[in-house]
Amino acid sequence: MNFSRRDFIRSLGVGAGTFVALNVSGCSGGSDSDSDSGANPLWDTGDARNKIIIISDLHLGVDDNYTETLQNRPLLIKFLQSLQNTKDVRELVIAGDFLDEWYLPVYYYPLYTDQDQFYRNVIANNQSVFDELNKVITSGIKLVYVPGNHDLTLRASVLQAAIPGLFQASSENSNGDPQGLGAYYTGDRNEIVIEHGHRYDVFSAPDTISNEALCGNPGTTILPAGYFYARYAATWVLEGQPSVPQSLPEITDADFSAIQTESNIADQSGAYTYHKILRSISNRMTPYESRYFDAEVKIFQMRISGFNDDYSYKDFYPDIQTDGDGKRFISAPKLFKNIQTTWAARQTANKVKVPENTFASSVTGAVVAPAFPESYFTWAKANYLENPAEANVEVVVFGHTHVPARRDTDSGKCYLNSGTWIDHNANSTVGSRTFAVVTTGSSGKDVTALYQFVDAGNVVDVTATVSS
Template structure:
């Protein structure tokens, strides 16, 4: 029988300064670890420490290599163990670790852990252009930039003030001993952000050559990287450069790699040691930005015409932003009455009308909406259009119709099929969520992680909202979505001059890491958000 005067032996718990999980598939990222500090809820029995804690590095083949570690009990806090590596230096970046704490570890009261503890964590590989000892002199970093929006005329282009910084950034990329790839994820040249009244050149080649000439410092910097041959440079199409053809890119940036679908204006670049990385612009799933090879064929008489409605939206937005989004306009737009919702086609037109109404409330212009102002001469379009040509209207018979993008609501599913959208998006949802960046970000899960277990990292641009987010695939493995942001001069509410860095696992290491950074005019680099790691 137990003596009632015998002290009760409790159960120990602990906290750590290192983020850990109990899943080998999902080790949390830690930016920098000098010392692992484990703080228990009771004073420890020093004699039990050294045989009760073990640390292992996880190698690419899954093998565990036991680390030589040193222990120290905090002089001022006997509840705390401080663990260092043998050299008492910062733990090597870009590694996955396993820590074991045995229930043989005891408190002076005799208390133990309820059971053996096993935890997993990863260490980040931080980025600079010159010296990263943790990379063992390997070229293992992929730099991803997007949404440069280089324009044909600095009088209205979105990227003017940041061009010098961009050139400086690219010059540093060129000399980096760690970078293996540079990926341009769309919207390199901007063929959309033009005033409505802008006179386009006679040919598309002439337009893009003009953009290149206006941004020759940036083009030269890209060409210097390509010609040096140490870094693979890849271009992926975006929506603002949807008409930039393979031949255009090859002419302006000779020797560059291009990742393109069979159809113009889309592409996915797959890279990584295990083809685990998928990179594309992100406009494929946006009803206003993904190619439209159907709606305007009667107007363009062109079997290759693909300009989506976002092109005309952006032309209008250019004027609105240049005019300061004026609120004292007197424009009137077509009036449409709500149809019977059972008439899916007519109701689809009505929802489109509501969307355009909201657009013009957000981006009003001084120009008369009924006046022919939007000059084209592009992709088979030859007329000058009015803003109202984009608005559905009721004809004399009370039937809703539209001039541009006729029957867009009825052909959306066919358009998705042509554009390789694997998980179809309902028309109303596609309209309602087109302007939300979360909708685009979510397609990394819907169109990649949920469908293909081999894809562990997906990077988009398009939204201008740089971020790095952990995700999980159906197999329970950690995946990572990142957005590379933008380099435009003004990006209200969000950073600009951002880029993503994927550090691939070193020869004998198990993890890839993903980080978002911001460049500055002072040539400094700032980590913008917490990085993430996946174990291979």
């Protein structure tokens, strides 16, 4: 199975917009609002407030040099203004990747240690969006936020200060999920559940286990491998996506066959899959080693989330290692060492209802997700739509993949993906500025649809296009 460069980088948490380039206009402040209180509603409204709108993957950046949503930010504001006058909307749910801590080059300065202040800076750079979100609440619409992977370190108190009337489906509101995760149940019959979707993704799910011994900070090293790869990819993009030969170790099939019988370390098949995928990714993302660094130089200066050291690219690149008994095994030498052996514990810690059986299948599913949304449909079915313990759930909505989608189960239940609002979404034929709508009722089947916002008072129903 062949995957494009976009597919691989998207899977690591760096959006399709990176393939156009980071915005370098130098604009700042996010002052895009023209305060159009008379904006047309999104559609002709009914009498009852029975519609729940889900948007996700806004990816608002700390600086307009490092954002995937610059051209679409004024349109996002117009959407929020139209929403305020759409009187049959009950709730607006932001399903993760609202603010972005991942879309930064490795040499982003100043080196920050205060993540709360970082997010406050993101908010300040997009103040016009926050002004309209507060007006959405004033208009009578409930506003809800669910964490994503790009903002999994965002503390509820920071966001609450910016949007006082916001409801957050996060750990700090005691919903039972750990930091960086949330599931929001809603609808007249509590039949709708909304998540970002990164809980099921090896590269993006919170990881407080793999590096806790290395850093000596149990429970705090939450950033998953995808965070590091995203920063590396952003660096490559800023350099103009050069094609530079890399000198990274390769493990052959013959090496793997020998190690599989020799190793004392569990799941070497999973480790080998991880190596192959990272090697393929690393051969696509090729920053200028001579300009900034090579794979052995300590480029990741980490002083956040329990990390307090400098790391090289090879520190998390799987290679053949040797244990104290002289037996060989496949693992990264430092960061995410033997990550395959912690996946089961990570799923337990992250409260996955129906865990994946193998690390290798989870890694592969995460990587192919942009090209094959069925990966997330499969996880939605296993954990909700076909899970007897969640029999009440009829509709599941995820974000994360940036691919708007609608899928039905054999029993007539529904999975939706809300897509994204980044400027350039090459992963979907529909493009960007998409959102999901679920019309709930006390009896009968919910009505589900996906729309694209074109401009004020102009939306397009794309449900048929994204369904299969």
